[in-house]
Each structure stands twice: as C-alpha cells, then as structure tokens.
Amino acid sequence: METRLSTGIEGLDRMLNGGLLPGRAYLVKGAPGTGKTTLAMHFAMAGVSRGESVMYITLEESAETLRTDMTRLGFNLNDPHLTIIDATPIGDNYVFMDTFFDSFAKGFDKMVSAIKDELRTRRYTRIVIDPITMVKLTSTDEIEYRRLFLSFLKSMHKRGITLVMTSEVEKTDVEEYLVSGIIELKSFDLEGELVRGIRITKLRGSGFDTAIRPYVISDGGIVVFTDKILTIPSSFKT
Numbered sequence: 690m691e692t693r694l695s696t697g698i699e700g701l702d703r704m705l706n707g708g709l710l711p712g713r714a715y716l717v718k719g720a721p722g723t724g725k726t727t728l729a730m731h732f733a734m735a736g737v738s739r740g741e742s743v744m745y746i747t748l749e750e751s752a753e754t755l756r757t758d759m760t761r762l763g764f765n766l767n768d769p770h771l772t773i774i775d776a777t778p779i780g781d782n783y784v785f786m787d788t789f790f791d792s793f794a795k796g797f798d799k800m801v802s803a804i805k806d807e808l809r810t811r812r813y814t815r816i817v818i819d820p821i822t823m824v825k826l827t828s829t830d831e832i833e834y835r836r837l838f839l840s841f842l843k844s845m846h847k848r849g850i851t852l853v854m855t856s857e858v859e860k861t862d863v864e865e866y867l868v869s870g871i872i873e874l875k876s877f878d879l880e881g882e883l884v885r886g887i888r889i890t891k892l893r894g895s896g897f898d899t900a901i902r903p904y905v906i907s908d909g910g911i912v913v914f915t916d917k918i919l920t921i922p923s924s925f926k927t
C-alpha cells in the first residue's frame with residue numbers, strides 16, 4: 690500500500706482511508722472556533738513525533754498565544770523539529786504583513802520567498818499555513834492569485850512537502866479547486882447544545898468516508914468518532 694501520512698488524529702486518518710497523501714496540499718475549512726488550528730497542530734506534531742522537520746506559519750494568532758493555547762491541549766511546541774513562524778502584524782518576523790496594503794502579488798511572493806529561504810536551512814516535510822485566508826485578503830486580482838497559488842503548490846509538491854492550510858471562508862473558494870483535499874469542520878446548535886461534526890468533501894486520488902462524524906475538542910485535542918454519524922435536523926444547521 691502507498692504511504693499515507695497520519696494527521697495525528699486517529700479517527701480522521703480512518704476517514705481518509707489511512708491518512709493524507711504526501712507531497713500534496715490540503716485545506717481545513719471551518720467557522721471561528723471549530724478547531725482548525727488544533728487540527729493543523731495535530732498534523733504538525735504527528736510529523737515532529739516521527740522526527741520530521743515541520744514549519745508552522747501563524748498569521749492571526751501570535752506565536753506566543755499559539756504556544757499557550759496548544760500547550761494547554763498537551764502539545765509540546767518546544768520540540769526542535771518544530772519551527773513556528775510568527776507572521777502576524779505584531780510578530781517578530783514580518784513575512785509579508787508589512788506589505789499588507791500593497792498588491793497581493795507582492796505580499797504572496799514575499800511569503801513564498803520567505804518559506805523558500807527557510808527551506809534552504811532544513812529539509813522540511815510538512816508545512817502549515819494558518820490561516821491562508823489572510824494571504825487571500827491581500828488579493829486584488831483573482832487570476833494572479835490562482836497563478837501564484839498554483840505555482841506555490843507545485844513547488845511544494847516538487848520538494849515532497851505536504852501542505853495543510855486552514856481557511857475561514859464559508860462559501861466555495863478558488864483554493865478548493867486547486868488543493869488535493871478538503872476537510873470541513875462544523876458546529877451545530879442541537880437543542881441548545883453545541884455539537885461538532887467533521888466531514889471530508891474532497892480527496893483526490895483516494896476513496897474516503899463521506900459521512901459527517903462527530904468530534905470533540907478536549908484536553909488531549911481533537912477526537913473523531915468514526916463509529917457514529919452526526920444526523921442534524923436541517924432546521925438546526927448553523
């Protein structure tokens with residue numbers, strides 16, 4: 690069987706028929722607070738635990754809060770195999786945010802060249818961009834965005850790097866056509882209680898579990914229950 694990469698979440702690996710295909714790009718979509726960062730960190734730390742070098746680019750949450758929040762969930766972010774790049778406006782490393790109001794192309798190019806610089810220092814195998822939405826916001830030209838995004842995915846693919854990007858966008862967006870897989874996180878109001886459901890909507894080159902499975906976020910991070918299906922009355926959908 691071909692190699693699959695663990696996401697660090699057992700139930701999600703099962704939904705993915707064993708895990709992610711290496712060298713490809715994946716999108717984790719969800720509304721605020723659904724667990725996108727937590728899922729991305731599971732993926733990052735699964736690589737770290739195998740001795741891989743992992744780059745985690747944080748664009749909204751400062752490295753400091755990310756550390757605090759994720760340490761609370763039981764992740765050890767001090768592992769030398771993990772490089773956290775703080776690309777928030779107040780971060781130490783202004784990857785591209787200083788050009789936020791410039792053209793998108795300049796901003797995105799800057800981020801990509803910063804990533805490539807870092808790639809020269811180590812052989813990274815996994816990269817997380819959390820969230821890609823921030824990059825997209827600098828875009829004024831849709832065609833240029835597509836071109837840059839695709840060439841970025843290609844250059845990561847060439848290096849055998851598996852990419853996980855988070856996205857806050859609810860509606861279908863251009864990235865969804867370009868990535869190899871999409872994982873959706875949703876929360877529902879079920880009789881006054883918040884319930885969470887995870888679903889795979891796309892996975893190129895593989896079969897996958899098409900059901901919405903319930904998941905929880907607790908002290909150990911995300912747990913997906915693949916033996917249960919989440920049935921939500923349509924009137925409860927949020």
Ligand SMILES: Nc1ncnc2c1ncn2[C@@H]1O[C@H](COP(=O)(O)OP(=O)(O)OP(=O)(O)O)[C@@H](O)[C@H]1O
Binds near residue numbers: 761907
């Ligand atoms: N120990 C815990 N027990 C239960 N829930 C927790 C725990 N730690 C964090 N959470 C929940 O996890 C969620 C935050 O997850 P995360 O930051 O990964 O979401 P996100 O989708 O990245 O959010 P955002 O859109 O704001 O970036 C919150 O709703 C929080 O309440």
Ligand SMILES: [Mg+2]
Binds near residue numbers: 725726727750819
């Ligand atoms: Mg987040």
